Amino acid sequence: MDGATNGNSNGVRPRLRDGLRRSRTRGPRYSALRLVRHGLTQEDWPLTWHRQPMRPRYDVVIIGGGVHGLATAYYLAANHGIRDVAVLDKSYIGSGGSGRNTAILRSNYLTPEGIRFYDRSVKLYEHLAADLNFNVMFSQRGHLTLAHNDSSLRTMRWRAEVNKLQGVDSEVIDPDEVKRLVPYMDTSPTTRFPILGALYHPPGGVIRHDAVVWGYARAADALGVHIHQDTEVTGIDVVGDRVTGVRTDRGEISTPVVLNCTAGWSTLVSDMAGVSMPVQTFPLQAAVTEPVRPFLDTVVVSGTLHVYVSQTDRGELVFGASVDPFASYSTRGSLEFVEGLAGHVLELMPALSKMRLLRQWSGLCDMTPDFSPIMGVTPVDGFLVDIGWGTYGFKAGPVSGESMAELIATGTTPEIIATFDLARFPEGRLVGEKGAAAVGH
């Protein structure tokens, strides 16, 4: 595998390397002292990121201003000194999957490759607030995946063993221990779906997803990256087998490197470069309740009941389910979802029957055949992808950004993402992660 330029070293990498500067230029730092000063002087805070004029040329153009696109831009600038980078989003940053997911982080996957990859992401998330000087509110409160039958208990044991071998903290616990962690859970053996045990993953938790997007945007902007919101890509120019630029509704940009970091529209964007992807897009719905006093310390997932729930710092319960059972680009909520969700939540925690839902929403999930992403080079030189993120994209933002930035800067695919290449589909090297998806699909 040859890296960013797909084996073609004609110009892109040397030029990018020429611009390599390692200093980590930062904008004004947030600190308690600044907070007091701003309070006293009533000065305006500086803009978190800036609206820049669009240049006719960039070294790298990233399509998609979610966590993956912004993290890639940040690591290109911070780790490799590549700052002539544009991030384009057809709407506002974080308006896609990054602002619509249920913000669960974990690394308790099934395959060694998947576990190592998501574990690196959790590690980067652990230090993100300090790295970005932005409070991303990562709360490592533990993550429980319930098993309601023998076959899921067997999968939990399998995952626990592979996790341990990879150095990731996971173990199977019994219903009494589940009850200790979640006192409101109905763990009695007479329920319709009795809990036989659970995979407990202490490093898992939740984060403030918008803060992650804003933190990466602020840090990338401070390093010279241009973030262009409301800028829709309408075409990708390919000459011979090499990318030469993108067309947008605000004009054309020439560039030797285009990275598709879109979720939900990844096939449409890849089609523009003439690269077809084994991806189908499904809506995924979620909902949030009114706030109540804190009572749920862990993240709870039930694959059998197709539900996951966590409590925010404000006290709301955040719920999600499996993807809708039909491919679609619709982001409308449905009554069927809310009815099914409520029934399933009450199977687990009957005491919640009086809680009221506040809001529901939906996002788009690009599902691949093996429930693993597609990352790396494509048959078009300079056209790279970081797509196929199903229902697990947000948790992979930092590691994806770090590795895609390395690929672009060095031209070599980092080992940690090598297994997620596009070529695995024709070559039959699938990385089956369905058994570790949050819920059944």
Ligand code: PYC
């Ligand atoms: O994979 O942890 C997960 C997840 C949570 C919600 C959707 N996917």
